[in-house]
Amino acid sequence: MSDIDSKIPEGSLDNKWTKYRSTVPLVNPSNKRSLEIIVVGSGLAGASAASALAEQGYKVKVFCFQDSPRRAHSIAAQGGINAAKNYQNDGDSVYRLFYDTIKGGDYRSREGNVYRLAEVSGNIIDQCVAQGVPFAREYGGLLSNRSFGGTQVQRTFYVAGQTGQQLLLGAYNSLERQIGIGSVQMFSRHEMLDIVKIDGKARGIIARDLISGKLERHFGHAVLLCTGGYGNAFYLSTNAMGSNVTAAWKAHKQGAYFANPCYTQIHPTCIPVSSTHQSKLTLMSESLRNDGRIWVSKKKDDTRNPNDIPEDERDYYLERRYPAFGNLVPRDVASRAAKERCDAGHGVGASKMAVYLDFASSIKRYGTIEAHKKNIHNPSEEEINKLGKEVLKEKYGNLFDMYKQITDENPYEVPMRIYPAVHYTMGGLWVDYNLMTNVPGLYALGEANFSDHGANRLGASALMQGLADGYFVIPYTIGVYLSNEIRTKAISTDDEAFVEAEKKVQDQINKLMSIKGTKSADHFHKALGMILWNKCGMSRNEKGLKEAIEEIRSLREKFWSDVRIPGDANELNIELEKAGRVADFLELGELMCIDALQRNESCGGHFREEYQTEEGEAKRDDENFAYVSAWENKGNNSWDLHKENLEFKEINISKRSYK
Amino acid sequence: MNFTLKVWRQKNKNADGKFVSYPLKDISPDMSFLEMFDFLNEELISKGEEPIAFDSDCREGICGACSMWINGRAHGPVPGVTTCQLHVRSFKDGETIVVEPWRANSFPVIKDLIVDRSSFDNVIAAGGFVSINTGGAQDGNDILISKDDAAEAFSASICIGCGACVAACKNSSAMLFVSSKISHFASLPQGKVEARNRVQNMVAKMDEEGFGDCSNTYACEAQCPKEISVEKIAKMNREYLTAKLL
Ligand SMILES: Cc1cc2nc3c(=O)[nH]c(=O)nc-3n(C[C@H](O)[C@H](O)[C@H](O)COP(=O)(O)OP(=O)(O)OC[C@H]3O[C@@H](n4cnc5c(N)ncnc54)[C@H](O)[C@@H]3O)c2cc1C
Ligand code: FES
Numbered sequence: 001m002s003d004i005d006s007k008i009p010e011g012s013l014d015n016k017w018t019k020y021r022s023t024v025p026l027v028n029p030s031n032k033r034s035l036e037i038i039v040v041g042s043g044l045a046g047a048s049a050a051s052a053l054a055e056q057g058y059k060v061k062v063f064c065f066q067d068s069p070r071r072a073h074s075i076a077a078q079g080g081i082n083a084a085k086n087y088q089n090d091g092d093s094v095y096r097l098f099y100d101t102i103k104g105g106d107y108r109s110r111e112g113n114v115y116r117l118a119e120v121s122g123n124i125i126d127q128c129v130a131q132g133v134p135f136a137r138e139y140g141g142l143l144s145n146r147s148f149g150g151t152q153v154q155r156t157f158y159v160a161g162q163t164g165q166q167l168l169l170g171a172y173n174s175l176e177r178q179i180g181i182g183s184v185q186m187f188s189r190h191e192m193l194d195i196v197k198i199d200g201k202a203r204g205i206i207a208r209d210l211i212s213g214k215l216e217r218h219f220g221h222a223v224l225l226c227t228g229g230y231g232n233a234f235y236l237s238t239n240a241m242g243s244n245v246t247a248a249w250k251a252h253k254q255g256a257y258f259a260n261p262c263y264t265q266i267h268p269t270c271i272p273v274s275s276t277h278q279s280k281l282t283l284m285s286e287s288l289r290n291d292g293r294i295w296v297s298k299k300k301d302d303t304r305n306p307n308d309i310p311e312d313e314r315d316y317y318l319e320r321r322y323p324a325f326g327n328l329v330p331r332d333v334a335s336r337a338a339k340e341r342c343d344a345g346h347g348v349g350a351s352k353m354a355v356y357l358d359f360a361s362s363i364k365r366y367g368t369i370e371a372h373k374k375n376i377h378n379p380s381e382e383e384i385n386k387l388g389k390e391v392l393k394e395k396y397g398n399l400f401d402m403y404k405q406i407t408d409e410n411p412y413e414v415p416m417r418i419y420p421a422v423h424y425t426m427g428g429l430w431v432d433y434n435l436m437t438n439v440p441g442l443y444a445l446g447e448a449n450f451s452d453h454g455a456n457r458l459g460a461s462a463l464m465q466g467l468a469d470g471y472f473v474i475p476y477t478i479g480v481y482l483s484n485e486i487r488t489k490a491i492s493t494d495d496e497a498f499v500e501a502e503k504k505v506q507d508q509i510n511k512l513m514s515i516k517g518t519k520s521a522d523h524f525h526k527a528l529g530m531i532l533w534n535k536c537g538m539s540r541n542e543k544g545l546k547e548a549i550e551e552i553r554s555l556r557e558k559f560w561s562d563v564r565i566p567g568d569a570n571e572l573n574i575e576l577e578k579a580g581r582v583a584d585f586l587e588l589g590e591l592m593c594i595d596a597l598q599r600n601e602s603c604g605g606h607f608r609e610e611y612q613t614e615e616g617e618a619k620r621d622d623e624n625f626a627y628v629s630a631w632e633n634k635g636n637n638s639w640d641l642h643k644e645n646l647e648f649k650e651i652n653i654s655k656r657s658y659k
Numbered sequence: 660m661n662f663t664l665k666v667w668r669q670k671n672k673n674a675d676g677k678f679v680s681y682p683l684k685d686i687s688p689d690m691s692f693l694e695m696f697d698f699l700n701e702e703l704i705s706k707g708e709e710p711i712a713f714d715s716d717c718r719e720g721i722c723g724a725c726s727m728w729i730n731g732r733a734h735g736p737v738p739g740v741t742t743c744q745l746h747v748r749s750f751k752d753g754e755t756i757v758v759e760p761w762r763a764n765s766f767p768v769i770k771d772l773i774v775d776r777s778s779f780d781n782v783i784a785a786g787g788f789v790s791i792n793t794g795g796a797q798d799g800n801d802i803l804i805s806k807d808d809a810a811e812a813f814s815a816s817i818c819i820g821c822g823a824c825v826a827a828c829k830n831s832s833a834m835l836f837v838s839s840k841i842s843h844f845a846s847l848p849q850g851k852v853e854a855r856n857r858v859q860n861m862v863a864k865m866d867e868e869g870f871g872d873c874s875n876t877y878a879c880e881a882q883c884p885k886e887i888s889v890e891k892i893a894k895m896n897r898e899y900l901t902a903k904l905l
Contacts, residue, residue, distance in 0.1 A: 052793040067714060067773075068780050070820055071722040087800060123794070130796035132789050132849045134804075134812040141803030159813060165721055166816060173788035180784035188777065211769055240716040275687055277694045280718050402719060405744050471793050520704045522697070566709045571671060572770045574712055575704065 002645045004257070004630055007432040008112035013650045014094075017116040020433075021476045025483035032057035035482055036490060038205055038220030040192045040247050042069030044077075044164070044463060045446025046226030047171035048470025054178040056475060061218060062175065063187045063207055065242055065577075070172040073228055073240040074466065077164020078399065079287035080146065080156035081128075081463040083121040088145050092153040094118045099651065101461060104150040104330050105426070105454020106604035106620060107653045108260075108628070110646060112433060113451050120472040121464050125157055127471055131170040135159055146395075147290050148459035150330035150658070156460045161285055161399040167463055171470070190216070191577065192247050193508075195223060195254045195442060196501045202254075202442035203491055204498060206505045210577065213570040215502050217493035221485050222441045222478060225251060226470070229425035229447035231264065233585045233592065234537070235529025237422035238270060238283040244581040245588050248429050248448050256437040257630035257642060259430035259450035261588065262596035265457055265605050266538050267423035268294075268334035271406055271416075272354045281421040282406055284357065285399055286459040289327045291362035291392065292416070294318050294334070296355050300345040306356055306415050317341055325658040332456045332605045332618070333658060335420035339538050340616065342419070349417045358415035363388030420538060424462060426453045426605065427595075430630040430644075434477035435469060438630075441481060445469040450628070455604025509569050512579050517562030521578040524559045528552065528582070528589050536593050541609040545597040549590055553637075556586040587637060594631075598641065601625045622653055660686045660747060663755040664699065666711055669768055676768065678757070692735065692745035693718060693725065712771040718743040720884065723819030726826070727772055728759040733823035733882040741821065741884040761822050763831035765869045776822050778868040779836060785864035786857040787840040789849050802848055812846035815839045817885050824879035830871030835879040837865050838895035839887055845898055855902040862899060 042064040084097040097118040136144040145154040159166040178184040196204040204219040230245035231237040367388030371379035429444035446466040535548035602618035628644040669676030700710035715725040725742040729735035766774040824835035844850025
């Protein structure tokens with residue numbers, strides 16, 4: 001039995017959400033005007049939630065740490081967004097998207113949530129088109145689609161290689177519209193540093209004005225954390241430099257359960273690490289696997305130029321191992337396969353920690369099609385090459401440019417070199433069907449929650465989930481709570497709870513500033529990243545995890561006695577911001593390892609070496625581990641584990657195979 | 660590689676600023692320009708000095724946070740890239756590299772290389788949107804849009820809002836930024852309904868925020884990291900005239 005209630009409504013799967021949203025309590029428009037909502041985060045989840053709630057009449061305050069809400073990390077998403085529109089007439093449906101997502105997550109997510117996600121996916125596309133998002137189109141003017149990993153239909157909508165940017169700008173424009181009208185108050189360059197709880201309910205936040213350094217108190221009848229993922233615990237990841245766990249972690253320390261912290265997504269196609277000074281890693285979108293083929297040489301330590309290696313000496317290992325899905329297997333599978341080849345001595349490039357992603361055959365295929373379209377008979381190889389490259393440029397131009405800038409190599413001519421990197425975190429704050437954490441009035445949306453992706457997220461599903469949460473779920477589910485709050489008057493921020501919360505934040509800042517040690521926050525962050533990457537990364541084992549826990553504990557101690565933060569707390573101080581975030585990563589890192597250690601099975605992105613099949617595939621244990629691990633913070637870096645059992649009524653839980 | 664970095668240091672908005680020179684030795688040519696700053700900052704911290712404050716987040720040219728004026732150009736010497744995409748290998752060994760914040764009345768300096776660009780958000784809030792509420796939109800495929808129109812809209816909507824155009828312009832004009840948003844919507848049927856109000860409101864706000872006039876020097880186009888064309892400005896001017904005439 002679960003000891004926590006996910007509040008999934010009763011009824012048949014395909015009718016749950018419709019029935020629920022048609023019967024949940026509502027807040028009438030005049031009452032909405034006196035209810036205040038705090039939204040922390042302005043990425044896809046935050047911007048969409050804030051604008052949708054403000055449109056309904058709620059009074060909304062939005063916070064982000066960047067200088068403008070438009071710069072939230074969502075801006076960097078590249079490849080696309082899924083929706084079950086079946087525009088391609090290839091057999092897609094709400095059910096198929098639901099099924100693919102549950103299977104993609106290795107049967108570790110909730111049926112009810114995922115079905116709802118698939119149901120509202122189509123509305124998202126309609127909404128974004130209406131906002132003016134310039135999605136890719138076919139010649140006839142209809143919306144265009146492409147494939148992403150873990151699916152056999154084409155349901156991914158995209159805008160070149162910058163889908164996140166265009167979707168975020170759509171949401172940001174809507175948010176700015178509400179700011180202009182005065183129904184949203186925006187606080188950029190502000191960092192939330194704690195939740196304020198009164199009588200057990202979330203009632204506000206303490207935020208630091210990052211320019212003046214002053215602490216501020218803000219009241220809200222409800223608080224929504226839309227603060228993104230924690231992949232930067234690993235220091236090197238594809239996340240933006242500022243992405244961090246602080247908001248979620250402070251909420252966790254105030255009682256919110258943290259779910260499945262060990263589920264990290266390592267993305268197979270990123271530009272490999274090239275120097276010790278590297279500050280972040282760059283993704284090459286999964287969409288490239290539509291047209292790029294992944295291979296290594298059959299010969300070990302082959303130093304030949306890739307273009308000189310003949311076809312029959314190449315090992316297209318994904319196509320070989322997984323003929324049904326080929327290069328489009330899900331990310332966890334593709335990443336492990338790359339690691340396996342490199343560990344076996346077939347890695348390419350100077351570091352030998354890379355594989356090829358090759359576009360030569362697509363250039364040929366597209367070039368030939370284009371030549372036909374243009375009525376060129378017997379096109380020369382040169383013509384085909386030229387036309388094919390033009391097609392690739394239209395589809396992925398910005399990605400190819402990015403690759404060239406970073407590596408100084410031209411991917412139109414030589415295969416890309418790629419390697420897996422930390423990318424996304426499926427774990428996050430535990431939420432129920434209403435997206436509320438176990439702290440009443442405190443919600444988590446987008447990557448910050450754990451809800452829909454199980455142990456592995458399928459490509460193009462994060463944008464879908466963020467916008468589903470913000471545009472189409474929270475506007476309904478928040479009424480369940482707020483309809484009981486219409487009599488709650490705005491609480492003065494002079495209330496003792498606010499004063500105390502602010503003092504606690506101030507004390508931590510003072511403590512950090514007073515250490516005056518010898519090493520920068522980045523120094524500790526890099527060290528933590530190394531521990532996590534080596535022992536809680538693409539593959540884990542009991543011994544390594546136990547060591548990691550000890551190493552993190554001792555690193556944390558060193559941090560609290562030796563970090564150096566120059567400057568003053570009462571001014572813009574980037575080192576202080578970093579140190580606060582690293583302090584939280586150092587606690588989270590331990591919990592990630594503890595969670596990985598208790599999960600004695602392999603599933604999705606969590607690969608425990610002890611639990612694998614003879615072919616090296618992940619071996620799940622449904623009998624003992626078909627649950628969400630939800631950790632309760634007991635203070636002093638100790639935790640209690642709560643289990644939410646996952647019930648599969650619709651789907652036959654089975655071996656996950658992409659062969 | 661060795662360099663001398665000559666960097667603008669300014670404690671806060673009200674303080675006077677000045678250039679400070681930092682010699683750098685043995686920089687790897689593979690480092691990005693901002694990684695060189697990280698490296699320098701580590702050195703400063705280990706000496707107990709305050710590191711140089713600068714904005715950056717995505718470090719892949721898409722968020723628009725990074726904003727350095729390098730050797731007299733927005734985002735430095737390489738066309739079509741942001742500061743975070745620059746590599747050290749684009750500079751000459753031994754070179755002195757001068758780095759300043761954006762200079763414009765509408766972008767006051769906050770600290771060192773960080774400026775306040777909220778005036779851009781204010782211009783968007785004045786009209787840079789389609790006024791539709793969430794829910795109730797028609798099916799996405801009900802609006803047919805030709806490949807060309809979608810591409811035209813996209814060529815404007817790629818603006819990252821970094822402010823390079825304003826910094827590059829001797830009049831600190833925001834015409835390229837504002838016209839990008841206007842052209843994006845003007846190229847699509849969804850944007851047509853409100854076209855008239857949009858252009859008037861955004862232009863009025865742009866003036867109110869203190870951005871200067873355009874005198875057609877095209878420095879904005881030359882230094883835009885996304886290489887957005889000044890044709891967008893012409894398009895905006897047409898939209899503006901039409902709005903005024905009707
Ligand atoms: C390079 C890259 C490419 C990707 N491509 C795709 C793709 O093609 N398709 C797809 O579906 N997904 C993709 N993803 C994943 C997807 O982009 C993210 O999961 C998603 O955008 C997260 O959105 P969000 O709104 O939850 O959070 P974010 O966009 O990360 O926003 C977080 C917000 O919270 C704010 N914030 C955080 N902490 C605080 C605090 N303490 N105080 C105040 N504000 C705070 C930040 O300022 C920011 O506004 C990609 C991810 C990366 C890294
Ligand atoms: S840091 Fe995002 S564009 Fe440079």
